[in-house]
Amino acid sequence: MNSKTLFKDKNSLTIRYTPDTVPHREEQINMIGGILAPALKGDRPSNIFIYGMTGTGKTLVTQYVVNQLKEIASSNNVTINVLYVNCKMKRVADTEYRLIAYLAGLLGKKVPATGLPTDQVYKIFFEALEEKTGVVILVLDEIDALIEKVGDELLYTLTRINQDIDNSKVTIVGISNNLSFTENMDARVKSSLSDEEMIFPPYNALQLKDILLERADIAFNEDVIEDGVIQKCAALAAQEHGDARRALNLLRVAGELAERQNMTKITIGHVDCAESKIDLDHIVEAVKTQPKQSKILLKTILMLSEKSSEYIFTGDVFDLYVTLCDKIGIKPLTQRRISDLIAELDMLSIINTKVISRGRHGRTRTIRLAISGKVYTKVSEYLNNEFNI
Ligand SMILES: Nc1ncnc2c1ncn2[C@@H]1O[C@H](COP(=O)(O)OP(=O)(O)OP(=O)(O)O)[C@@H](O)[C@H]1O
Numbered sequence: 499m500n501s502k503t504l505f506k507d508k509n510s511l512t513i514r515y516t517p518d519t520v521p522h523r524e525e526q527i528n529m530i531g532g533i534l535a536p537a538l539k540g541d542r543p544s545n546i547f548i549y550g551m552t553g554t555g556k557t558l559v560t561q562y563v564v565n566q567l568k569e570i571a572s573s574n575n576v577t578i579n580v581l582y583v584n585c586k587m588k589r590v591a592d593t594e595y596r597l598i599a600y601l602a603g604l605l606g607k608k609v610p611a612t613g614l615p616t617d618q619v620y621k622i623f624f625e626a627l628e629e630k631t632g633v634v635i636l637v638l639d640e641i642d643a644l645i646e647k648v649g650d651e652l653l654y655t656l657t658r659i660n661q662d663i664d665n666s667k668v669t670i671v672g673i674s675n676n677l678s679f680t681e682n683m684d685a686r687v688k689s690s691l692s693d694e695e696m697i698f699p700p701y702n703a704l705q706l707k708d709i710l711l712e713r714a715d716i717a718f719n720e721d722v723i724e725d726g727v728i729q730k731c732a733a734l735a736a737q738e739h740g741d742a743r744r745a746l747n748l749l750r751v752a753g754e755l756a757e758r759q760n761m762t763k764i765t766i767g768h769v770d771c772a773e774s775k776i777d778l779d780h781i782v783e784a785v786k787t788q789p790k791q792s793k794i795l796l797k798t799i800l801m802l803s804e805k806s807s808e809y810i811f812t813g814d815v816f817d818l819y820v821t822l823c824d825k826i827g828i829k830p831l832t833q834r835r836i837s838d839l840i841a842e843l844d845m846l847s848i849i850n851t852k853v854i855s856r857g858r859h860g861r862t863r864t865i866r867l868a869i870s871g872k873v874y875t876k877v878s879e880y881l882n883n884e885f886n887i
């Protein structure tokens with residue numbers, strides 16, 4: 499048997515695939531469905547704010563519910579218009595102009611990519627809304643990215659839209675995996691956006707197992723998955739934070755590794771390899787996308803950790819960092835900014851920091867590298883290539 503017989507439909511394990519069933523989200527589906535149901539009678543539903551960690555099914559569930567609503571609506575001769583925007587998408591939601599132009603476009607009005615006064619773009623969008631009968635459900639996925647890029651003024655306008663428009667009824671569904679952005683949000687925007695609030699909990703290992711079993715049936719041929727493989731993928735993903743995307747990725751990569759080795763079965767060993775591969779790709783990618791100053795900082799920490807396996811003191815890091823900046827010919831950041839960057843590297847799990855007491859010298863923060871083995875080698879090679887010091 500050759501490797502071709504492992505996968506039946508590999509596409510079903512990628513993010514592009516939308517499953518027909520959504521196990522373990524009945525409660526969320528019913529709740530969102532219930533909140534949006536008035537749209538079927540032509541009444542405006544409350545706005546909803548959906549929050550939950552990454553991979554907890556927010557996007558999937560929302561799309562599932564609005565698609566079902568649209569189906570019921572069309573069999574009842576009612577119109578429901580759904581405008582879905584992923585605000586992380588480049589060239590769509592990075593300026594107010596672009597977003598409103600994009601929304602107008604979804605409603606069938608063409609707006610030039612640049613050039614019009616913003617007022618004019620709004621006018622076209624409002625006119626397009628006026629022409630629509632029935633409720634318009636505006637789904638703003640990754641809404642934190644929108645606020646970060648264009649501020650909350652735009653959302654204020656959107657939440658007030660129904661006062662300016664006679665014919666149409668707009669409901670906003672905001673989705674985010676990051677709650678902290680609401681802290682700085684205008685209180686009025688925040689409260690009208692979250693008429694209804696919903697939190698998606700992380701999946702546990704048993705739930706992830708069910709999700710994987712359903713998907714594996716579609717993705718793989720019969721009898722190619724060894725006992726324990728699905729459980730292992732589920733357990734690893736549950737350990738992290740109940741992330742279905744990670745669970746599916748582990749299974750897909752394990753399958754690809756087995757395929758590459760021309761194996762007839764996917765084993766637990768493949769899952770272990772998949773885990774290291776995903777982590778490796780993830781961390782190396784994270785390092786590559788850091789700002790230059792952060793990379794110099796990390797290079798500094800790597801150099802110090804090669805000298806001693808003990809904890810590294812932030813004071814030593816700063817001194818060597820300044821020296822390296824001099825060598826490279828770049829202006830060093832202040833100690834305060836470096837502290838921020840250290841905290842960021844900690845968040846990315848590239849380093850661990852800990853505050854310790856040094857007796858009469860007071861308290862200080864110490865650093866230890868959190869990467870080892872293959873990841874360490876890759877990161878180290880990359881930084882050596884970047885900075886020839
Ligand atoms: N209950 C489920 N049943 C089947 N597949 C699921 C389920 N929940 C999530 N998935 C799958 O897991 C992946 C992640 O789900 P989704 O994109 O909805 O997460 P999210 O909460 O929107 O994450 P993020 O905050 O990162 O955008 C998708 O491929 C989705 O199809």
Ligand SMILES: [Mg+2]
Pocket residue numbers: 556557558639
């Ligand atoms: Mg999502």
